[in-house]
Amino acid sequence: MTNAGLPRMAGTTFYGEYPFATIEFDSADLPVQVQLEAYTPLIPLNPEDSGIPCAILTYTVANTAAQPVTLTLVGSLTNPVSNVQFDAYSNVLPGATGRTVNTFRDEGALRGLYMFSDQTDPGALNFGNMSLVTDHPSVTVKPAWYRGGWWDFLQEFWDDLAADGLLDDLGYDEPGDRPDTGSLGVTDTLNPGERKAYRFILTWFFPNRLNTWDRSLLKPLGIDEKEVGVARNHYATRFGDAWEVARYVHDEMPRLEADTRKFHAALFGSTLPPAVLDAVSANIVPMRSNTCFWLEDGRFYGWEGCFDDAGCCPGSCTHVWSYAQTIAFLFPSLEREMRRIEFGVETEADGFMHFRSYKTFHGELAWGVRESEAAIDGQMGSILRAYREWQLSGDRAYLAEVWPGIKRGIAFAAAHWDADGDGVLDGKQHNTYDIQFYGPNPLSSVHYLAALRAVEEMARVMGEPELAQRSRALFESGRTRLDELTWNGKYFIQRIDDVDAYKYQHGVGCLSDQLLGQLHAHVLGLGDLLPADHVRAAVKSIFDHNFMESFRNHVNCQRTYALNDEAGLVLCTWPDGGRPRFPFVYSDEVWTGVEYQVAAHLIYEGWLDEGVTLVQAVRDRHDGVRRNPWDEVECGHHYARSMSSWAVLLALSGAQGDLGRGVLNFAPVAEASPDPEPVQRVLVQRARVGRLHAGARP
Numbered sequence: 284m285t286n287a288g289l290p291r292m293a294g295t296t297f298y299g300e301y302p303f304a305t306i307e308f309d310s311a312d313l314p315v316q317v318q319l320e321a322y323t324p325l326i327p328l329n330p331e332d333s334g335i336p337c338a339i340l341t342y343t344v345a346n347t348a349a350q351p352v353t354l355t356l357v358g359s360l361t362n363p364v365s366n367v368q369f370d371a372y373s374n375v376l377p378g379a380t381g382r383t384v385n386t387f388r389d390e391g392a393l394r395g396l397y398m399f400s401d402q403t404d405p406g407a408l409n410f411g412n413m414s415l416v417t418d419h420p421s422v423t424v425k426p427a428w429y430r431g432g433w434w435d436f437l438q439e440f441w442d443d444l445a446a447d448g449l450l451d452d453l454g455y456d457e458p459g460d461r462p463d464t465g466s467l468g469v470t471d472t473l474n475p476g477e478r479k480a481y482r483f484i485l486t487w488f489f490p491n492r493l494n495t496w497d498r499s500l501l502k503p504l505g506i507d508e509k510e511v512g513v514a515r516n517h518y519a520t521r522f523g524d525a526w527e528v529a530r531y532v533h534d535e536m537p538r539l540e541a542d543t544r545k546f547h548a549a550l551f552g553s554t555l556p557p558a559v560l561d562a563v564s565a566n567i568v569p570m571r572s573n574t575c576f577w578l579e580d581g582r583f584y585g586w587e588g589c590f591d592d593a594g595c596c597p598g599s600c601t602h603v604w605s606y607a608q609t610i611a612f613l614f615p616s617l618e619r620e621m622r623r624i625e626f627g628v629e630t631e632a633d634g635f636m637h638f639r640s641y642k643t644f645h646g647e648l649a650w651g652v653r654e655s656e657a658a659i660d661g662q663m664g665s666i667l668r669a670y671r672e673w674q675l676s677g678d679r680a681y682l683a684e685v686w687p688g689i690k691r692g693i694a695f696a697a698a699h700w701d702a703d704g705d706g707v708l709d710g711k712q713h714n715t716y717d718i719q720f721y722g723p724n725p726l727s728s729v730h731y732l733a734a735l736r737a738v739e740e741m742a743r744v745m746g747e748p749e750l751a752q753r754s755r756a757l758f759e760s761g762r763t764r765l766d767e768l769t770w771n772g773k774y775f776i777q778r779i780d781d782v783d784a785y786k787y788q789h790g791v792g793c794l795s796d797q798l799l800g801q802l803h804a805h806v807l808g809l810g811d812l813l814p815a816d817h818v819r820a821a822v823k824s825i826f827d828h829n830f831m832e833s834f835r836n837h838v839n840c841q842r843t844y845a846l847n848d849e850a851g852l853v854l855c856t857w858p859d860g861g862r863p864r865f866p867f868v869y870s871d872e873v874w875t876g877v878e879y880q881v882a883a884h885l886i887y888e889g890w891l892d893e894g895v896t897l898v899q900a901v902r903d904r905h906d907g908v909r910r911n912p913w914d915e916v917e918c919g920h921h922y923a924r925s926m927s928s929w930a931v932l933l934a935l936s937g938a939q940g941d942l943g944r945g946v947l948n949f950a951p952v953a954e955a956s957p958d959p960e961p962v963q964r965v966l967v968q969r970a971r972v973g974r975l976h977a978g979a980r981p
Contacts, residue, residue: 284375286437292317299912301325301564302543306744311451313472314348324539325567330541330614334577336518336525337532339540340483355423355448357468358483359440360415362398366461375461377961379408382458385426385465388526395484396465397526406513411489414525418533419469419481425450440466442590458663486528490519492576495644498599499643506669511644512946517577542953546785555935556955561912562879562928563609565905566756568913572921582643588919595919597947598639601625602715605664606799606876607926608806608933615675619863622669623681624899626688634695636662636688638713654711659700660799662692663730667803670737673744674807677942686745693738696731697757706732706761707768716867721769725775729800729812732761736809741977744943758812766813773858774821774828775813782863789870791861793828795854796877797821798884804884806930808939819888825881826893829901839871842901844916849909850900852878875901875915876924883930898931 293312298305302325308317320341325333330566348353361367362385365378388397422796429439443451451467469481494514501508523530532539551560569575573594575585586594587603596603599621607919613616629637638658666689673682700708710721712727720727735758742751769775774793782790798821801812803885811818831837832850844849851873855866878901885894905912915925933939937950 289437291439292760297864297907299565300523300547301567301913303547307862312464314346314352315354316345316347318343318556322368322543324543325546325571325572326542327537327613328615328671329542330577330617331521332535333571333614334518334936335486335528335532336488336522337391337484337486337524339532339536340485342483343478343480344473345478345811349475351475352473352697353448353470354473355444355468355470356481357423357444357450358415358467358485360396360398360413360485361464362400362462363413364398364400364403364409364411365462366409376461377460380407382460382540383444383462384458385463387424387426387452390530390751393418396424396426398465399524406491408491408493408513409489410491412525413488414484414486414529415465415467416484416486416526416529416533417467417469417482419471421470423448423450423468423470424452425466426452427455427459427465428761429453430455430459430461430463434462440464440951443637444468482730484529486531486532488519488522488525488528490515496641497926498596499593509956517579517581520579524871527808547760555932556895556898556943558895558934559931561902562898563911563932566915566925566928567609567613568919569923569926570981574919574921574923577612577617582618582624583617584624584640585923586919587924588917588922590919593869598637598641599624599762600923601636601638601661601665602658603661603876603922605661605715606796606880606924606928609673609926611675615672615699618668619672619676619678619681620714622665622672622685626669626685626692627666630688632691632692634691634698636665636692636695638662656719657695657699658710658714659696659708659712659727660714660730663696663734663800664726664803666734667807668732670741671803671807673741673943674941677945679744680944682741682744686741689738690750693734693754693939696734701731701761702756704814705764705827706735706757706759707764716787716869718868718969719785720788720867721763721785722777722779724777724779724789724794725765725797726794726799728761728765729775729798730803731800732758732765732812733800733804733807733809735761736812737807740809762813766817768818770813773822775817782861783865786863786865787867788863789855789867790857790863791859792855792857792863792865792866792870793824795825795829795881797825799880800937802880802884802887802930803895805884806933806939808941819890822881822888823890823893826852826890827883828856828899829853829891830897837871841869841872843872843906844875845873849904851904852897852900874917874924875905876917876922876927879925879931882935886931886934886952891952894934894938896929898928904911924966 292308292310294309298308302322304321307329308320313693323338325659334682342356362383365383368376370376382402383400386397394426395414397414399412428436429592450466491513495511572665573589577583587596589595589598625638628642629640635657638661667683669689700710705724708727708731709722713719735754768784773781775797776791777789782788830852833848836848854872855870878897882894882897915922935952935955
């Protein structure tokens, strides 16, 4: 069904500062100016109220005429509860799972449409309901549009509204054979020059989901959907239906809106470069998209991204999520839950960590078979993130819970990938490129060095000085040996005798994320993992060799995320030759998650202009014309790796906290701030740090 043929505004101007979207409507034919502001509450450190299934739509209308204006503002919604289907001509078909019902409710302070199905079992996957409500006192309602053939429904709606600005209830007492569209309108009169705001609240309640990752994997494994059962979304623990959600949002609106605006003002009122503000805010979206889901029992998971009709690559994939920083700093309790799953459930007795969570759900996971390799970057990245979650929470009970798995995980790395015990990993190393690197290489071993340092620090907290000393000794041995083996005078390379002995290696290539482990170390305050001058030179070499200002002559036989006159960072180049016959998978691609990671590292190493240039290139590609600014695609929409953008904020602000020690530091980059002097605050009173962590301003 479409209403594209109805009269409409002449144009719109869209402003996006996540989580707020503002649309200014333009029409010379109307005696009013109209603006829409839409958002869903986003309150750092409050995942409950940041996960409310709602959208708040506020229309502000100003009378620009010399006489009073009577207005009606109408919102329409088709009841989707019975799984709406369409034929080839876009006609609505009968509901696939029963009849739908649209009703009007009025509670005095709140009134609007409540939509549900009267034939859907509450335990069914498609069970649910929706509400469209307003707090405006004067409304006009059409619970169900005309049930006629062809386009009679739209014709009757328009003629009815246009006649007197009011909607007629057609009096249908029984559900129809097709899902009905309902309309809710607010009515008012504005005096000349008067401006008023009219608020609609859209809420939904679809509590059930299959208690597994991907239903398409069940049939090949011979598993019936009934065996896996149904899990409930976390918001179902708070609300009973969509109307209850609407009531809560209405009652708590002053607080929800005020706290959301505080976060928005703090971020967009900062002195961060505009491109960085854009990158940091836009990549909050993946955590609130279908990429992530939060279950009734507290489990929190993430796909890698989203296809158009399903999740993309299941399992909270550790080697993808190891790039992400955003959730840890906005909603650290959710990241702690991910670490509990990784170390408490997915790490075997021998320290093998499944890089895709499958044990928490029924059956095997990864494309129908259990993965045979652990992912070196994912497993070490999880150790680093476990230390990050400890630093951001100071929660000793959490650390004690994951600590046994952390110890098994680092021991597995030493036994499985560091056979000669020199602190440099060799052998077969599965990684985020969905292949194995062989022999000493920076992506794997720098991760390992960072993980050893994190284990050293956590061992001291947990009262295990011998493990701390062993970890430190292995770190010192490894950092020296890795530098000897892989430093080529400009950057770090893979040490392998014959780069074509195994397919998909990088050899002497300049790998863009070769120093991801060092970025983690900067974020966590773990210091330099390799000689500081080598690290600084290497990250500059990555920019010099891999950043391209144009892709017109770039040969890429893989997936295309940058092209023509666009700029971006290629995942690997071979500036001195030596490209393998078949280089590692994805090597010629451009990933925003890696671009942000490198940009942050450039800034940490003092290459401010280069770092900001790289961020600007990403945002130029996602300018709203070429690509969606709030959807950075890798393998799927809203890709989790893009949440590495938060590290750019950390690098520019110099923010680094350790609540376990009661320390919070800020050292902003002077050149990026109007304040010429870097600022450092050290807060040693734990209660004070706790208040800061809870959202109070210093």
